Amino acid sequence: xxxxxxxxxxxxxxxxxxxxxxxxxxxxxxxxxxxxxxxxxxxxxxxxxxxxxxxxxxxxxxxxxxxxxxxxxxxxxxxxxxxxxxxxxxxxxxxxxxxxxxxxxxxxxxxxxxxxxxxxxxxxxxxxxxxxxxxxxxxxxxxxxxxxxxxxxxxxxxxxxxxxxxxxxxxxxxxxxxxxxxxxxxxxxxxxxxxxxxxxxxxxxxxxxxxxxxxxxxxxxxxxxxxxxxxxxxxxxxxxxxxxxxxxxxxxxxxxxxxxxxxxxxxxxxxxxxxxxxxxxxxxxxxxxxxxxxxxxxxxxxxxxxxxxxxxxxxxxxxxxxxxxxxxxxxxxxxxxxxxxxxxxxxxxxxxxxxxxxxxxxxxxxxxxxxxxxxxxxxxxxxxxxxxxxxxxxxxxxxxx
Amino acid sequence: xxxxxxxxxxxxxxxxxxxxxxxxxxxxxxxxxxxxxxxxxxxxxxxxxxxxxxxxxxxxxxxxxxxxxxxxxxxxxxxxxxxxxxxxxxxxxxxxxxxxxxxxxxxxxxxxxxxxxxxxxxxxxxxxxxxxxxxxxxxxxxxxxxxxxxxxxxxxxxxxxxxxxxxxxxxxxxxxxxxxxxxxxxxxxxxxxxxxxxxxxxxxxxxxxxxxxxxxxxxxxxxxxxxxxxxxxxxxxxxxxxxxxxxxxxxxxxxxxxxxxxxxxxxxxxxxxxxxxxxxxxxxxxxxxxxxxxxx
Numbered sequence: 001x002x003x004x005x006x007x008x009x010x011x012x013x014x015x016x017x018x019x020x021x022x023x024x025x026x027x028x029x030x031x032x033x034x035x036x037x038x039x040x041x042x043x044x045x046x047x048x049x050x051x052x053x054x055x056x057x058x059x060x061x062x063x064x065x066x067x068x069x070x071x072x073x074x075x076x077x078x079x080x081x082x083x084x085x086x087x088x089x090x091x092x093x094x095x096x097x098x099x100x101x102x103x104x105x106x107x108x109x110x111x112x113x114x115x116x117x118x119x120x121x122x123x124x125x126x127x128x129x130x131x132x133x134x135x136x137x138x139x140x141x142x143x144x145x146x147x148x149x150x151x152x153x154x155x156x157x158x159x160x161x162x163x164x165x166x167x168x169x170x171x172x173x174x175x176x177x178x179x180x181x182x183x184x185x186x187x188x189x190x191x192x193x194x195x196x197x198x199x200x201x202x203x204x205x206x207x208x209x210x211x212x213x214x215x216x217x218x219x220x221x222x223x224x225x226x227x228x229x230x231x232x233x234x235x236x237x238x239x240x241x242x243x244x245x246x247x248x249x250x251x252x253x254x255x256x257x258x259x260x261x262x263x264x265x266x267x268x269x270x271x272x273x274x275x276x277x278x279x280x281x282x283x284x285x286x287x288x289x290x291x292x293x294x295x296x297x298x299x300x301x302x303x304x305x306x307x308x309x310x311x312x313x314x315x316x317x318x319x320x321x322x323x324x325x326x327x328x329x330x331x332x333x334x335x336x337x338x339x340x341x342x343x344x345x346x347x348x349x350x351x352x353x354x355x356x357x358x359x360x361x362x363x364x365x366x367x368x369x370x371x372x373x374x375x376x377x378x379x380x381x382x383x384x385x386x387x388x389x390x391x392x393x394x395x396x397x398x399x400x401x
Numbered sequence: 402x403x404x405x406x407x408x409x410x411x412x413x414x415x416x417x418x419x420x421x422x423x424x425x426x427x428x429x430x431x432x433x434x435x436x437x438x439x440x441x442x443x444x445x446x447x448x449x450x451x452x453x454x455x456x457x458x459x460x461x462x463x464x465x466x467x468x469x470x471x472x473x474x475x476x477x478x479x480x481x482x483x484x485x486x487x488x489x490x491x492x493x494x495x496x497x498x499x500x501x502x503x504x505x506x507x508x509x510x511x512x513x514x515x516x517x518x519x520x521x522x523x524x525x526x527x528x529x530x531x532x533x534x535x536x537x538x539x540x541x542x543x544x545x546x547x548x549x550x551x552x553x554x555x556x557x558x559x560x561x562x563x564x565x566x567x568x569x570x571x572x573x574x575x576x577x578x579x580x581x582x583x584x585x586x587x588x589x590x591x592x593x594x595x596x597x598x599x600x601x602x603x604x605x606x607x608x609x610x611x612x613x614x615x616x617x618x619x620x621x622x623x624x625x626x627x628x629x630x631x632x633x634x635x636x637x638x639x640x641x642x643x644x645x646x647x648x649x650x651x652x653x654x655x656x657x658x659x660x661x662x663x664x665x666x667x668x669x670x671x672x673x674x675x676x677x678x679x680x681x682x683x684x685x686x687x688x689x690x691x692x693x694x695x696x697x
Contacts, residue, residue: 038523198667204617204626207411207621211404212549228525239535239616240407262618268635328523352567 006159027326029319032088034081034099034109035123037073039227040103041257044296046071049098051295052312062319063140065326070094074105076171081105085112094118095324095334098311101304103127103145104172107185113137117332117372119339123311124304126252127176128364128400136362139342141311142303143353145173146400148252148273149180151373151393152222153188155271160247161281162191165222167233169225170201178250179225192379194218201226206233210240213227224251232264238266238323247271255302260378260385271377275353275370276306279387288351299384306351313350314369316341345369354394365397407541408662409655413548416654417554421609422631423638423646424561425602431578431641434507435485438506440606440631441624442513447473447607448619449521452528455611462530466553467609470604477603478596480509483601486592510624517621528614550612557608561601565643574598581632626670635676638685648688652676 012043031053039047052068056062060096070092073086074081082101088094089112097113097120100106106125113120114135121137122130126145131138157166162184168178185191194216203225210233213221221242223233234248236381247269254272263270278300287311292301322341324334340360347355354372359365372394380386422444429437451469460468489500505606532545565571575622576584576592585591610619617623630653638649655675660672680687 040522040524057560112516120466195565196667200668202622202626203625205415208408208658209666212406214663215404228620231525231527236616239538239542239544239546241535254408258524262525264527264529306529 015084027065027328029062029065029096029324030031030092030094031067031069031086031098032092032094032336033069033071034074034084034088034097034105035071036076036101036105037071038075039258041105041298041302041304042073044298045305046073048292048296048305049308049312052309056312062316063324065319065324066215067319074100074102076100076102076105078105078108082108082112085109089113089116089118091195093328093331094170094314095326095331096121096319096338098123100125102171102173103130103176106130107133107172110135110138118335118340119341120317121311123308127172128180128368129176131367132401136262137339138362139358140368141282141314141339141356141370142307143252143273143275143373144364144400145176145264145370145371146364147182147371147395148177149184150188150399151273151375151391152181152249152392153184154247155375155391156220156247157185157189157191158247158260162189163194163217163219164249165192165195165213165216165218166193166222167199167206167221167223167225169199169203169229171226173225173253174201174251181222181224181249184400195383199229201224201229203229204232206236207240210237210242211235214240214242218246220247220249220256222249222251225253227253227256227258229263230254231267232261233314234259234263234266234270238328244269252303253378255387256304257298257300257302261383264381267378267385269379271375273373274303274376275278275373276301276303276351277353277374277376277387277389278302279376279389280351280374285351298389310348310350310352310356314342314345314356317345317348344353353392354371364401368397371399372393403540404662407543408658410543410660410675411547412655413651414551414654415658416651417551417647418613419627419630419653420633420647420650420652421554422606422627423558423634423650424558424643425605425609426631427638427641427643427646428598428602428605430635431643432574432602433481433485433489433595434529435502436506436627437602438503439480439509439513440602441626441628442510442517443473443477443603443622443624444606444610444627445517445619445624446476446513446610447613448528448623450607451524451611451614452526452619455528455530463553466608467532469607469611473607473610474600474604478600480603481596481599484509486595505519513626514621521621523621524616525620528619530615532615546615550616553608553612557605561605564601570594570597580670593598609677629670630673634672636677636687637680639690642687642689645687645689646661652688 036042053067072084101124103125120138122140128146223230236248250272256339260267292298318341322337343358344359346357352370353374356369374392375390376387407681427557450472451465454465454468509621522549535542573589634649634653635646638645661669
């Protein structure tokens with residue numbers, strides 16, 4: 001009898017615990033974010049995403065629902081990113097995935113989210129193939145590499161020259177930037193690459209390449225690489241005797257703060273296409289710069305910060321529009337509702353270089369939200385770097401396809 | 402042809418750095434009979450120590466090299482005394498044959514890298530040292546940092562050579578390297594000499610790290626590629642041969658730069674390992690190799 005009583009109590013306690021747990025999940029929108037958070041910048045924009053969702057929760061949530069964010073670091077490694085995405089989909093049972101920073105991570109996650117039917121919104125990755133996979137579940141906040149290439153090529157061909165050398169690092173974004181730029185230089189100006197070098201993602205010695213580039217007497221050098229690698233290449237280009245008259249063109253990661261910090265004076269004159277310029281004088285940009293400076297101690301936020309911030313705002317809009325049940329039985333329906341709500345976001349004007357719009361078709365034209373790039377040039381290197389905006393260009397939706 | 406001389410000069414400057422890291426690896430192998438797989442991380446720590454002295458404590462660059470060598474040497478001695486010594490004692494002597502020390506070296510590499518992450522963060526740090534305008538000889542540009550690297554490396558090698566060949570400590574180190582048991586019977590403090598060898602090898606790696614810092618910036622993951630190149634240099638020169646390590650480093654540096662300049666600039670790291678395979682096929686003990694002993 002005593003044994004039966006104990007068993008009944010245990011069953012009752014277990015049932016109560018399950019009920020409490022279910023109750024806590026009801027009214028909670030679960031979001032999983034996987035980003036590159038190895039560097040100081042990465043940790044801080046990851047923290048900013050967390051903080052922004054916390055602020056939304058503190059001010060009443062979205063339609064009374066709280067957001068529960070699980071933020072994981074994928075270290076820009078595709079295996080870790082895919083593991084994080086699978087954890088979000090199958091263990092955390094999230095309604096939405098944010099990620100990733102690196103194209104090489106976002107690309108395989110697209111397959112995970114497409115198969116599982118989970119909406120995925122991308123904060124930073126620029127590789128054009130991400131939306132060209134045709135997944136109905138993917139939305140991109142940053143400017144696609146195909147637009148960046150078009151803007152860069154137009155400026156280079158019209159203002160610098162047509163004889164360009166390319167240093168292309170092995171990461172997915174840099175490969176895409178490099179290939180797209182060469183393609184655009186050829187299609188816009190009939191110009192073939194004067195020199196192309198494929199280098200490792202974390203290459204440290206560019207001197208032989210720079211000697212060959214110097215002897216090729218080029219008009220410009222495009223360095224498509226992640227921040228640290230790009231910085232080393234820029235410094236070594238001067239060490240090899242290539243003067244400032246030969247313009248240096250950066251891939252989109254040239255906007256990252258480590259570039260001017262590591263490259264120092266070698267960054268002066270380097271220009272790149274980006275989705276945000278800290279030199280932006282709009283009130284929203286000034287407010288954002290001040291907020292990031294005060295909250296995170298960042299001198300001038302790059303477009304990784306602005307895009308992460310815009311992404312939170314877009315998610316906030318979409319979640320506000322979505323009709324969500326938020327119980328386990330309606331997980332698939334809620335995911336679909338969030339996807340459909342994201343597709344209704346039109347002409348969102350935030351920090352980005354241009355308005356961000358999505359639509360329902362699973363095409364790059366619909367899912368590459370921002371079609372406007374700003375061309376930014378460094379005026380000063382070091383920790384307290386300075387930039388200036390050279391141009392702002394909006395591309396047609398089907399450009400580069 | 403127009404860039405050949407510069408390619409060779411650049412190859413020699415990076416090669417001399419490979420050489421001094423390989424020198425440390427060979428020194429440890431000669432003296433302690435172990436292959437030290439954490440030497441890349443020692444090199445990385447040395448570079449960070451140099452950065453701290455130069456940038457934060459505002460010590461002049463040349464003195465920062467010496468300070469980093471000293472601190473890294475002490476770090477090496479601590480690692481050897483606290484961790485590796487236990488393995489050698491467990492083996493019943495001063496030598497560990499087998500996989501134990503190799504695995505321990507890999508483990509130490511991971512531990513050191515994670516400690517560095519905690520201490521210095523994941524960001525690459527610039528190592529800004531103002532060397533002034535590059536030397537220009539005709540159409541050849543030679544940045545002063547490269548010239549300083551080459552000269553400093555040569556001075557370091559000469560000092561090490563002097564220490565090993567013309568001092569009593571050097572004689573004791575060589576005796577320990579040749580035969581530890583007989584050295585012990587001759588009254589040499591073998592454990593002390595082993596610590597000294599390890600400390601010296603780590604100090605030399607630190608010098609390489611501080612010399613390379615201004616050229617390539619400093620980051621936690623910088624040790625891996627250097628270790629691979631230094632191993633290639635040590636094997637090409639003949640594992641355990643100190644002059645061989647230097648010659649191997651120079652050959653690897655020049656070979657990979659020539660390959661990048663005249664074959665293909667893409668993925669130039671393969672040339673170092675092609676040279677390694679070539680030398681191993683033609684002369685398995687390396688160019689200046691010694692008779693194979695039972696080593697860990």
